[in-house]
Amino acid sequence: xxxxxxxxxxxxxxxxxxxxxxxxxxxxxxxxxxxxxxxxxxxxxxxxxxxxxxxxxxxxxxxxxxxxxxxxxxxxxxxxxxxxxxxxxxxxxxxxxxxxxxxxxxxxxxxxxxxxxxxxxxxxxxxxxxxxxxxxxxxxxxxxxxxxxxxxxxxxxxxxxxxxxxxxxxxxxxxxxxxxxxxxxxxxxxxxxxxxxxxxxxxxxxxxxxxxxxxxxxxxxxxxxxxxxxxxxxxxxxxxxxxxxxxxxxxxxxxxxxxxxxxxxxxxxxxxxxxxxxxxxxxxxxxxxxx
Amino acid sequence: xxxxxxxxxxxxxxxxxxxxxxxxxxxxxxxxxxxxxxxxxxxxxxxxxxxxxxxxxxxxxxxxxxxxxxxxxxxxxxxxxxxxxxxxxxxxxxxxxxxxxxxxxxxxxxxxxxxxxxxxxxxxxxxxxxxxxxxxxxxxxxxxxxxxxxxxxxxxxxxxxxxxxxxxxxxxxxx
Numbered sequence: 001x002x003x004x005x006x007x008x009x010x011x012x013x014x015x016x017x018x019x020x021x022x023x024x025x026x027x028x029x030x031x032x033x034x035x036x037x038x039x040x041x042x043x044x045x046x047x048x049x050x051x052x053x054x055x056x057x058x059x060x061x062x063x064x065x066x067x068x069x070x071x072x073x074x075x076x077x078x079x080x081x082x083x084x085x086x087x088x089x090x091x092x093x094x095x096x097x098x099x100x101x102x103x104x105x106x107x108x109x110x111x112x113x114x115x116x117x118x119x120x121x122x123x124x125x126x127x128x129x130x131x132x133x134x135x136x137x138x139x140x141x142x143x144x145x146x147x148x149x150x151x152x153x154x155x156x157x158x159x160x161x162x163x164x165x166x167x168x169x170x171x172x173x174x175x176x177x178x179x180x181x182x183x184x185x186x187x188x189x190x191x192x193x194x195x196x197x198x199x200x201x202x203x204x205x206x207x208x209x210x211x212x213x214x215x216x217x218x219x220x221x222x223x224x225x226x227x228x229x230x231x232x233x234x235x236x237x238x239x240x241x242x243x244x245x246x247x248x249x250x251x252x253x254x255x256x257x258x259x260x261x262x263x264x265x266x267x268x269x270x271x272x273x274x275x276x277x278x279x280x281x282x283x284x285x286x287x288x289x290x291x
Numbered sequence: 292x293x294x295x296x297x298x299x300x301x302x303x304x305x306x307x308x309x310x311x312x313x314x315x316x317x318x319x320x321x322x323x324x325x326x327x328x329x330x331x332x333x334x335x336x337x338x339x340x341x342x343x344x345x346x347x348x349x350x351x352x353x354x355x356x357x358x359x360x361x362x363x364x365x366x367x368x369x370x371x372x373x374x375x376x377x378x379x380x381x382x383x384x385x386x387x388x389x390x391x392x393x394x395x396x397x398x399x400x401x402x403x404x405x406x407x408x409x410x411x412x413x414x415x416x417x418x419x420x421x422x423x424x425x426x427x428x429x430x431x432x433x434x435x436x437x438x439x440x441x442x443x444x445x446x447x448x449x450x451x452x453x454x455x456x457x458x459x460x461x462x463x464x465x466x
Contacts, residue, residue, distance in 0.1 A: 073430075085449070085451075085452070086454060087452055087453075087454050087455065088454050088455035088456075088457075089455060091455060091458075092455050105458065105459050107458055110458065127457070127458055128457045128458065128460060129454075129457065130454070130456075130457040131454070132453060133451035133452060133453055133454075134451060134452065134453075134454045135451060234429070237428040237429065237430050237431050238427070238428055238429070239425055239426065239427065239428070239429055243425055243426075244424070244425070244426045246424060247424070247441075247452070248424075248441075248449065249422065249423045249424035249425065249441070251425075252420075252421060252425065253425075253429055254429045255429065255430065258430075261429070262419065262420040262421050262425070265419045265420070265421055266421055269421075270421075290416060290421065290422065
């Protein structure tokens with residue numbers, strides 16, 4: 001008798017606790033997850049489903065990579081303002097590599113034409129210059145994309161945690177978590193983020209089938225996108241598309257933590273600047289003068 | 292990086308010391324200055340022009356500075372033309388080679404050493420991967436190009452090119 005009296009409440013407590021735990025587990029495990037919380041095997045099924053979806057839509061084999069950051073690597077970029085001639089080859093190489101919408105037009109790189117008299121001054125610059133030949137007399141060119149800040153204002157304002165900095169310094173967006181509120185676009189001082197106002201269109205012949213989950217996989221209407229240092233190429237050890245296409249060799253890319261990298265050489269030997277330094281965003285994108 | 296810099300400086304020093312009249316000993320030269328060769332794609336020759344010896348071997352060498360009228364008339368020299376002409380870079384005795392100021396012959400595949408005699412800081416930056424276009428892998432094999440792949444050695448200044456289309460300005464009307 002005695003034993004039954006003491007056992008009954010403890011059994012009920014156990015049942016309650018077990019039920020709560022089970023509900024909690026179901027709620028957290030079954031709902032959608034941000035990429036950094038997703039267990040590896042679940043991510044694989046998610047990625048496979050995406051590949052099937054893209055194959056059906058574009059009629060060709062699309063691979064979606066989920067390669068993570070390489071330990072001991074922090075990416076940085078450098079651009080030689082004294083060499084850039086404003087030819088916009090990088091803009092279109094980026095569009096082709098990263099599957100940006102052709103209509104409505106989205107371009108992650110914006111090349112600003114500036115007056116030599118005024119220096120680096122965005123209030124006296126235009127991206128719409130269109131002469132027969134570049135460079136034009138009295139002008140220089142500053143291409144601007146995502147600066148991959150160490151202290152990024154954009155990720156802090158995201159209400160859903162859809163954008164964050166990866167361990168290798170790349171600021172990424174999980175398009176499945178973006179709700180299109182565009183707070184990040186308002187927060188970014190470089191105009192680097194772009195919004196899909198309409199369903200993006202990419203001719204299936206022009207679709208780059210080598211994609212990354214956090215990078216150039218096809219996007220949908222109502223999400224924000226931006227430069228990812230060509231995450232699908234960079235994490236495979238390759239240079240971004242804009243680096244390889246630049247006809248004057250103005251674009252440099254490498255590992256900030258490797259003392260023998262081009263980036264470190266530039267920072268140690270050249271005159272280097274970052275855009276809007278006073279905002280304390282600490283960009284990983286450096287501009288320099290080699291001559 | 293520092294080692295490379297020292298190498299380049301050492302080359303500069305030897306070049307300044309050796310006059311063009313002293314024929315260098317290639318073996319000694321290479322032991323003094325262990326040049327790091329850089330892998331590059333084949334030089335950008337015009338069709339059918341190389342090897343130069345095919346035509347030049349049977350010809351007598353005329354070292355007088357003159358305007359070429361019989362052959363190579365398409366080459367217009369705009370590269371310190373008041374002080375230089377063909378044989379300052381091209382080797383007169385073996386036409387398939389170039390030569391340094393010291394007289395040392397260099398193949399066209401190593402023409403960066405020739406250019407680097409005057410443009411030393413560019414050569415230093417190029418070796419570090421900072422001057423010139425990069426292709427390939429940031430942490431593996433980096434693609435290098437010869438100076439001549441981008442600059443015409445006879446007219447090295449870049450020419451203006453047509454830009455790609457300007458972006459469309461945002462419009463208020465939505466599709």
